[in-house]
Amino acid sequence: MSAQPATHRELGLTDSEFELIVEKMGREPNTVELAMFSLLWSEHCAYKHSRKLLGKLPTDGPRVVMGPGENAGAVDVGSGFAVAFKVESHNHPSAVEPFQGAATGVGGILRDVFAIGARPIAILDSLRFGELDSVRSRHLLDGAVRGIGHYGNSIGVPNVGGEIYFEEPYEHNCLVNAMCIGFAKTEEMVRAAAAGIGNTVVLMGATTGRDGIGGASVLASAELGEGDDAKRPTVQVGDPFEESKVLECCLELLEKGLLVSLQDLGAAGLTSSAGEMASAGGVGIDIDVAAVPLREADMEPFEIMVSESQERMLAVVEPSKVEAVLTVCDKWQTGSAEIGVVTDSGHVRILKAGEVVGDMPVEALVDGCPLYDLAPAAPAAWIYGNKRTLDPDADSAETLLALLAAPSIASKKWVFQQYDQVVGSRTVRRPEAADAAVLQLPESGNAIGVSIDGNGRRVACEPFNGTVEAVLECAQNLACVGAEPLGLTNCLNFGNPEKPVPAWQLDRAISGLASVCEQLGVPVVGGNVSLYNEGPDGPIYPTPVVAMVGELPDPAKTAPSSFQREGDAIALLGPFAPTMHGSELTKQRGELELGLPEPDVAAVAAACAIVRDAVRSGRVASAHDVSDGGLASALAECSIGAGIGLRADLQDLRERGCTPEEALFGEGTGGFVLSGDRAELEALGALIIGTVGGTTIELAAGDRSLIVGVTDATEAWRSLDARAESAAEPPRRRLRSAP
Amino acid sequence: MIWGVLQFPGSCDERDALNACEVVGGEARLIWHEERDLSGVDGVVVPGGFSYGDYLRAGAIARFSPAMEAVADLAAAGGPVLGICNGFQVLCEAGLLPGALLRNQELRFICKQADLLDSDGATLSVPMKHGEGRYYAPEEMLDALEANGQVAYRYADGHNSNGSVRDIAGVRNERGNVVGLMPHPEHAVDPLTGSIDGRQVFEALEGFTS
Numbered sequence: 001m002s003a004q005p006a007t008h009r010e011l012g013l014t015d016s017e018f019e020l021i022v023e024k025m026g027r028e029p030n031t032v033e034l035a036m037f038s039l040l041w042s043e044h045c046a047y048k049h050s051r052k053l054l055g056k057l058p059t060d061g062p063r064v065v066m067g068p069g070e071n072a073g074a075v076d077v078g079s080g081f082a083v084a085f086k087v088e089s090h091n092h093p094s095a096v097e098p099f100q101g102a103a104t105g106v107g108g109i110l111r112d113v114f115a116i117g118a119r120p121i122a123i124l125d126s127l128r129f130g131e132l133d134s135v136r137s138r139h140l141l142d143g144a145v146r147g148i149g150h151y152g153n154s155i156g157v158p159n160v161g162g163e164i165y166f167e168e169p170y171e172h173n174c175l176v177n178a179m180c181i182g183f184a185k186t187e188e189m190v191r192a193a194a195a196g197i198g199n200t201v202v203l204m205g206a207t208t209g210r211d212g213i214g215g216a217s218v219l220a221s222a223e224l225g226e227g228d229d230a231k232r233p234t235v236q237v238g239d240p241f242e243e244s245k246v247l248e249c250c251l252e253l254l255e256k257g258l259l260v261s262l263q264d265l266g267a268a269g270l271t272s273s274a275g276e277m278a279s280a281g282g283v284g285i286d287i288d289v290a291a292v293p294l295r296e297a298d299m300e301p302f303e304i305m306v307s308e309s310q311e312r313m314l315a316v317v318e319p320s321k322v323e324a325v326l327t328v329c330d331k332w333q334t335g336s337a338e339i340g341v342v343t344d345s346g347h348v349r350i351l352k353a354g355e356v357v358g359d360m361p362v363e364a365l366v367d368g369c370p371l372y373d374l375a376p377a378a379p380a381a382w383i384y385g386n387k388r389t390l391d392p393d394a395d396s397a398e399t400l401l402a403l404l405a406a407p408s409i410a411s412k413k414w415v416f417q418q419y420d421q422v423v424g425s426r427t428v429r430r431p432e433a434a435d436a437a438v439l440q441l442p443e444s445g446n447a448i449g450v451s452i453d454g455n456g457r458r459v460a461c462e463p464f465n466g467t468v469e470a471v472l473e474c475a476q477n478l479a480c481v482g483a484e485p486l487g488l489t490n491c492l493n494f495g496n497p498e499k500p501v502p503a504w505q506l507d508r509a510i511s512g513l514a515s516v517c518e519q520l521g522v523p524v525v526g527g528n529v530s531l532y533n534e535g536p537d538g539p540i541y542p543t544p545v546v547a548m549v550g551e552l553p554d555p556a557k558t559a560p561s562s563f564q565r566e567g568d569a570i571a572l573l574g575p576f577a578p579t580m581h582g583s584e585l586t587k588q589r590g591e592l593e594l595g596l597p598e599p600d601v602a603a604v605a606a607a608c609a610i611v612r613d614a615v616r617s618g619r620v621a622s623a624h625d626v627s628d629g630g631l632a633s634a635l636a637e638c639s640i641g642a643g644i645g646l647r648a649d650l651q652d653l654r655e656r657g658c659t660p661e662e663a664l665f666g667e668g669t670g671g672f673v674l675s676g677d678r679a680e681l682e683a684l685g686a687l688i689i690g691t692v693g694g695t696t697i698e699l700a701a702g703d704r705s706l707i708v709g710v711t712d713a714t715e716a717w718r719s720l721d722a723r724a725e726s727a728a729e730p731p732r733r734r735l736r737s738a739p
Numbered sequence: 740m741i742w743g744v745l746q747f748p749g750s751c752d753e754r755d756a757l758n759a760c761e762v763v764g765g766e767a768r769l770i771w772h773e774e775r776d777l778s779g780v781d782g783v784v785v786p787g788g789f790s791y792g793d794y795l796r797a798g799a800i801a802r803f804s805p806a807m808e809a810v811a812d813l814a815a816a817g818g819p820v821l822g823i824c825n826g827f828q829v830l831c832e833a834g835l836l837p838g839a840l841l842r843n844q845e846l847r848f849i850c851k852q853a854d855l856l857d858s859d860g861a862t863l864s865v866p867m868k869h870g871e872g873r874y875y876a877p878e879e880m881l882d883a884l885e886a887n888g889q890v891a892y893r894y895a896d897g898h899n900s901n902g903s904v905r906d907i908a909g910v911r912n913e914r915g916n917v918v919g920l921m922p923h924p925e926h927a928v929d930p931l932t933g934s935i936d937g938r939q940v941f942e943a944l945e946g947f948t949s
Binding site for chain 2: 242
């Protein structure tokens, strides 16, 4: 049975948008055309609520090889090689069906990277769920982790890092952001623009079915709510084996110089791929849906054009090379079909066995969507909930253990142990071994560090400063492994931009992102925006996930985050002036409120440079940034990883205006915990605060002190394993129980 | 020594295996799964990955590939054959090695560094990463394997994360020229990525010739 044609409202277009389409077309669009417009004019494809703001971001830099607008950004790593990277969300599909949603999120981001001719060499992911004591959150966590593992493990790309936060505002709308890193010879990289009138358009990979119809418009560009179970058919189903073949096939085609351009089929399927290729090349494209290999013979032309079936790529090929292209596809046992031709018409024309069933000007279809201004308004007070889970009278030792056991801080070993971290022979630092993943690049003789960060709770406290902090944390993580930032990408996960508070959050966050990238001199080479992340209880925490790639000259000269030797001195470096604003402890006390101090970007950048040089020259034994759970948690993590205790006095932080409690558990940007030779650390200008040794973590700060056994701290920090495993409980099939 | 590394659709670790063969001092080239001609190759690595998507059962389709026919001939002639992870599964499916690999006890994919003991009792630190790595064979077969010295690698105490019977991580055929193991020695040849103990697994096969 074929799907029934829907009205423009059912497809997510407003009346005025529909009228604009009629005006640009000079007539009412038919079913095929309306379906295609509704997707390319969706928030997901057109960025209609964010594009104006994104123009503020700095995108140029001497090392930029590809910037925004391509399938992925890329930076030069020397010797004629480039590193490509991109992050993309697959939030709503994962909230509706976590395994396939997350799996196809990985599949999609891999295709973005090999679409520009780069071999995927690593995956990272950034996940957000509701609190771990919720059955639904554990079900989503379990499904998403299995899905990410299933896809990445099967295709042979290592998962080298990431982060996970558990917060109530993500209860109904989890976030699954997947990042892929690729490596390429710069001269073999390819752009997505169609070119060459008369060239053939070849569809490669899987057959086209009815899965994922309307995914971009119905699922990705609207709030979640009741009845989302019925949207499950809009979630695509992934097949990593097919992708593995398509990946190798595409890389072989590019290596042999057989393609003019290449584009993956993601959201909005053939519609967006064909439309965007034509738009980028300033040409037209004819597609004959009768030539598209189908899973179900009776599919309507509009279904073929909007299907989001996975593992498909679209290439433009010179006619003389088509035969050779089809031969390589046969070798890899992957499908291939000549489905269209590049024209000079400036139109995307859809044909069915030669008969025209759709005809739209490329300009109207791809670039004609109106861009909207936001109507932001700051909230008067904290709009999210507060829940006390820790007694405010808990002593400092209990507090430290409660922080270490917080699911957002605790070890994520249970998660990353389900991912292949080593395939490809590049992984020099595996997850939790260092602050950033380190991948060696023997081809160019150097290495990269990669980090992905974004603490939504702190962004919710103050979107501008919180976003600045997220970028600074990335930079600090890179500094800890000796890497210097080359470029940044992001995935902006926010609520409904048509509402004033999410609009304010988005506006402030993008301003913060632009400001900090400008000050650090780090170009934004790409990005993704995911809006309408709301559940019945309101918007998610505003969550700009930022990912940075940095270069380090020698993969052997990097630092672990844990202490290395008994007797080493411990030092604090950087402009760290912690407060309780937005901290994990404030969350556990149920005292969250608006407000976050403004970071001193220049001072943090200077500290990063000192740490980076110290790591590269081997002057420190370990380096770890201070983030969630404050200095006490950072120090404890350094001890737990080493299995060695420590003794430290944080009294000197009083000079920075900190109370004893803030010194222990307060959070803020710019702090590094270093260990090593005392004289070396002093020479860096670091503040000596203690010594590595013993079997206990002993901390003092004015009238507050604590002693916790390393064993006890380890047990608390490892507690996620058992708690997550109870995901074996039967998953709840409904999005939410009775109201 | 010249190694051939098989490449199936869905192989993942073939380039790592190629690299490892070179690190231990050999030469290596990829053998496409449709090739039947192994001339010029002294030994073969059947690498890790998900050959044919592990459809039907891990290794069940790859065993019928033309290249595997040639590998069976090489093995019969006494040439060295090393199956790693999916390659081990393929060799078991092909009947070149005894036993079978089942889903991990915890029903989850596991990736971690594991300590292995070789037949001489030496400890090797090598990564393991698989979802179907629980070695199984009937009791009588296990007794026979032990009696013949065919248990090539065992997980050290506390390192048997998949529930393999008798802690078996890898086995060899009676002649000793065909070896398969679930952990990945090709990922333990570079000190920067964690360990170089995997080199010994390759070197242990260098004495065999067809």
